Amino acid sequence: MYTSNFNNLILNSDSYKTSHWVQYPPGSEYMSSYVEARKGDFDVVFFGLQAFIKEYLSRPITQQDIDEAELVITAHGLTFNRTGWERLLEKHGGYLPLRIEAVPEGSIVPVSNVVCQIVNTDPEFYWLPSYIETALLRAIWYPSTVASVSYYCRTIIHKALEKSADTTDSLPFRLHDFGARGASSFESVALGSLANLVNFSGTDSMTALVAASRWYGMDKQMAAFSIPAAEHSTMTAWGRDGETAAFANMIEQFGGPDKAFSVVSDSYDLWNAIDNIWGDELKEAVENMGGTLVIRPDSGEPTKVVREALERLAVKFGTTINSKGYKVLPNYVRIIQGDGINAQSLGKIINAVMDAGFSAENITFGMGGGLLQQVNRDTMSWAMKASAICIDGKWIDIYKDPVTSHSKRSKKGRLALIKDSSGQLKTITVDELDNLDNSAQSLIRDVYVDGKLLIDDTLTTIRERTGW
Structure with a gap:
C-alpha cells in the first residue's frame, strides 16, 4: 500500500494532529507554543535540540513524503491536509516555515521556566507549530x-x-x-549517552562517540574515554579453579605504567577474591605493575558491599590519610560500582563510604538503566503548550487551567526568560520584557528559522556552560 519511510516528518506525529488544521478559529495566522519542565527534583540541563534539528529539520519535505503520508493517514481513518503540505512544498521548498528559540544547550534552568519556544513564520501555516509537538517535545525531554x-x-x-x-x-x-x-533503541543510546557526556568524560557507549561527532562538532576531538574491562564471561571461561589465572591474565594483558583496567571480581566469591587472590596471591603483581587495578563488585546491596570491599582492601593494601582526614587506598587499586546505581543510591553509597572514613576518590560509579532508562516524560513533567495565537493580526494570550489539576496550568502569552534583579532565572511575557530596561534581553535565542540552523555548538562549548 505504501513504502515505509522512517524519515517522513509528516508521519512523525500523533495521529490526532492530522485533523487539527481545521480546528483552529477562522483568521488564525500565528501560533506560539513553549516547552518547559513543569516540576521535578532536578534543575533542567537543556540538551538535544541541535541534534533533532540536524537530523530531522534540516532536510525538506518532499512530494514523495506527502504522497506517502496521504496514503497512510487516510487508510488510518483520518483526514489529511494535502493542500497545506503541498503549499509548504511550493512556497518554502519543503523547509518548515518555523522559528524555534531556545536557551543555549548546557544551560542550567530551574523547573517551571520556558526553555524553548516555537512559532510559525508564514501565516498560512498556523497549524504547523502544534503539528511537530510530538517530535519536538520528545527530542527535548529525553536528553x-x-x-x-x-x-x-x-x-x-x-x-x-x-x-x-x-x-x-x-x-x-x-x-x-x-x-x-x-536502552530502548539505538537512537536512545545516542541521545541519552551523549547527554551524560555533557557532564562526564567516561562512557562505554561507542554510539555516543558517533553522535558527538555527527551532531556536536566532535569529529576531530575524542568526546569520552574508557579502559579495558572484564565481564563475567571472560572470567568464568577459566572455570572456578582458574579464577586466579584469569585475574593474573588481566594484569599481564593490561597492566603497566599509567594504565588502568577493570576486573569484575564477584563471579563466585567477592570476599575471597579481595582477601586471597588480589590481596594475597596476586598482591605483589598488583603493587608492582605500575598501573591501576579497578575492582568491580556486581551483586549484593551496593551500600554494604562497597563499604566492606573498601575495608577489606584497606586491610590488604593499606591506606594513607589525605589532607582532609580521609583514608585513601594506594593509587594502584580502586573500586568501581556499576550495579544498582541511580540518582538516589549513589548518594547513599558515597555517604556510607565517607562515614567509614574513606575518601570518595576511592570509588567510581557505573550507571546504566538508572541513567538512560529510569526516566520518562513525567520525571520532570515535561510539556509543550500553546500560549498565544494571532487571529486577524491581533495576538491573544491562551492557556489551560484544569479545575481538576491546577498543577497542569499552562503559561500565557509569548514568553521570554530573564535574570531578575536577584540573579534568578524567571519566565515573563514578551510584553513585560518590552517594558523593562532597554538592556534586558531574553535568554532564549533563535536556533532555527525557516529550515536553517543558526547556532551550531560543540559539545566542548556546552560542557563549559555546565561549569567545566
Whole structure:
C-alpha cells in the first residue's frame, strides 16, 4: 500500500494532529507554543535540540513524503491536509516555515521556566507549530532529563570530593555510562549517552562517540574515554579453579605504567577474591605493575558491599590519610560500582563510604538503566503548550487551567526568560520584557528559522556552560 519511510516528518506525529488544521478559529495566522519542565527534583540541563534539528529539520519535505503520508493517514481513518503540505512544498521548498528559540544547550534552568519556544513564520501555516509537538517535545525531554539526572549526580560527587579528597580533578571520570545495552533503541543510546557526556568524560557507549561527532562538532576531538574491562564471561571461561589465572591474565594483558583496567571480581566469591587472590596471591603483581587495578563488585546491596570491599582492601593494601582526614587506598587499586546505581543510591553509597572514613576518590560509579532508562516524560513533567495565537493580526494570550489539576496550568502569552534583579532565572511575557530596561534581553535565542540552523555548538562549548 505504501513504502515505509522512517524519515517522513509528516508521519512523525500523533495521529490526532492530522485533523487539527481545521480546528483552529477562522483568521488564525500565528501560533506560539513553549516547552518547559513543569516540576521535578532536578534543575533542567537543556540538551538535544541541535541534534533533532540536524537530523530531522534540516532536510525538506518532499512530494514523495506527502504522497506517502496521504496514503497512510487516510487508510488510518483520518483526514489529511494535502493542500497545506503541498503549499509548504511550493512556497518554502519543503523547509518548515518555523522559528524555534531556545536557551543555549548546557544551560542550567530551574523547573517551571520556558526553555524553548516555537512559532510559525508564514501565516498560512498556523497549524504547523502544534503539528511537530510530538517530535519536538520528545527530542527535548529525553536528553534533557538524562542530562539533568547526570548533572545532579555530578553535583553529589563533586561535593563529596570537595569534602573528602585533596583534589576534584578526577570528577569528569567519576560516573561512567554503562547504559547502552539497556536502552530502548539505538537512537536512545545516542541521545541519552551523549547527554551524560555533557557532564562526564567516561562512557562505554561507542554510539555516543558517533553522535558527538555527527551532531556536536566532535569529529576531530575524542568526546569520552574508557579502559579495558572484564565481564563475567571472560572470567568464568577459566572455570572456578582458574579464577586466579584469569585475574593474573588481566594484569599481564593490561597492566603497566599509567594504565588502568577493570576486573569484575564477584563471579563466585567477592570476599575471597579481595582477601586471597588480589590481596594475597596476586598482591605483589598488583603493587608492582605500575598501573591501576579497578575492582568491580556486581551483586549484593551496593551500600554494604562497597563499604566492606573498601575495608577489606584497606586491610590488604593499606591506606594513607589525605589532607582532609580521609583514608585513601594506594593509587594502584580502586573500586568501581556499576550495579544498582541511580540518582538516589549513589548518594547513599558515597555517604556510607565517607562515614567509614574513606575518601570518595576511592570509588567510581557505573550507571546504566538508572541513567538512560529510569526516566520518562513525567520525571520532570515535561510539556509543550500553546500560549498565544494571532487571529486577524491581533495576538491573544491562551492557556489551560484544569479545575481538576491546577498543577497542569499552562503559561500565557509569548514568553521570554530573564535574570531578575536577584540573579534568578524567571519566565515573563514578551510584553513585560518590552517594558523593562532597554538592556534586558531574553535568554532564549533563535536556533532555527525557516529550515536553517543558526547556532551550531560543540559539545566542548556546552560542557563549559555546565561549569567545566
